[in-house]
Amino acid sequence: MTEPIDEKWINKKVSRRDILKLTGVGAAGVAIGATSLGGVIKAMGSDVFEPVADSTRAINKVDFYGKYQSGITTPVQTNIYFASLDVLFTSKKDLQELFQKWTPLVERLMNGELMVDLTTNTRIPTGDTGEAAGMDVANLSITIGVGPSLFDKLGISHLKPAELKDLPHFPKDQLQKEFTGGDICIQACADDPQVAFHAVRNLVRAASGKVEIKWSQAGFNSFPADGGTPRNLFAFKDGTVNPTITDEKDLNKVVWVDKGWLKDGTYLVARKIQMHLETWDRTSLKDQEATFGRYRDSGAPFGKTKEFDDFDVEAKDSKGEYIMPDTSHVHLARKSGARILRRSYSYASGVMSNTGEHDAGLIFISFQKDPAQFTTVQNSLGRLDKMNEYITHRGSAVFACFPGVQKGSYLGEALFNAV
């Protein structure tokens, strides 16, 4: 039998910045070009790292340990694989064991390591499913949360935060059971679709017999060449007005829970929203822009010229009419007064079998310290939102996402320490 291979696929592709850090070359101030990197490594007496060409995707590691979980204020990656799971057990102890088992696996995945050492023994299934072997870790972030149904199933309703409850029914909701709810969520985001999928697949596999996938959805964000705001499938820049992900003070107001076992965690709201692209594509540009109250090309609010220009929703023109139409999505969302951190992805999953339309839309994801913030915005959009003509809400879920993990601890430990 051949020796097991403990192969780090992150080591196969290491950014130039990382190599400079590892070798100390950067600190010594030695300027080297990309073509000389291989030589530097050999000179260091190591053949572990292979040189790679400079690439924007090569700066590739998101930290697992920290005050907060990754995938919340992590810069948005290009891909998501979101999975909502149901548990197949009924005890709190089983849940604790699941998170204790997952913690080092999540750490390994985010380090770009295989789930367990590979063996070449072909008589047994491999420890890692293998489809991410040799790939860059691509800024993989993994965010884990628990849904309201979990607490009831495990008989621990007394530990369920008062804020964690199914969202109310909203006018025009057409929710389908197969895209709604779930006991646990895994949000895997990465700059590569296969890396994100591999993470979910392997975590679910490691919990075989303990969890089953209730629903899942892959999604994407495509960034313009200048790295600015991505456009959604209606071709509008989406994500312009959002809390700044580095503004800790503001995030404390909007995103991070400040009490109880969920302190430094947050609530994730997921909505699977179909976008009726065929109807949208038959709509004039003028009407499309009035739907949002923003110009399509620049992303600027009506009456302004630049995407990030501030605006007053109450401002009126000389005829006394709102500059930003009062039925526009942005007018109504802003007027709600509530704030959320949006981190959504587009999806395109083939064709709706009953209508022949594109099965495409938005996996709307927002983080907030109380799901009521989302509800306030959604209630303000209500029946008035001009965008309602073009969208249908098909799925919905809410999860309490744990605080970050410190070394020696595990995902959700505070929940298990709570009485």
Ligand SMILES: C=CC1=C(C)c2cc3[nH]c(cc4nc(cc5[nH]c(cc1n2)c(C)c5CCC(=O)O)C(CCC(=O)O)=C4C)c(C)c3C=C
């Ligand atoms: C309840 C919350 C929201 C849902 C659901 C939602 C769905 C949704 N939004 C777009 C496209 C855009 N939304 C934009 C702004 C915006 N949307 C929300 C909330 C929800 N959107 C907020 C809070 C805001 C910001 C409002 C503000 O204060 O300015 C925009 C404009 C650009 C931007 O700021 O991102 C677009 C475009 C789609 C397509 C969609 C469902 C399919």
Ligand SMILES: [Fe+2]
């Ligand atoms: Fe929106």
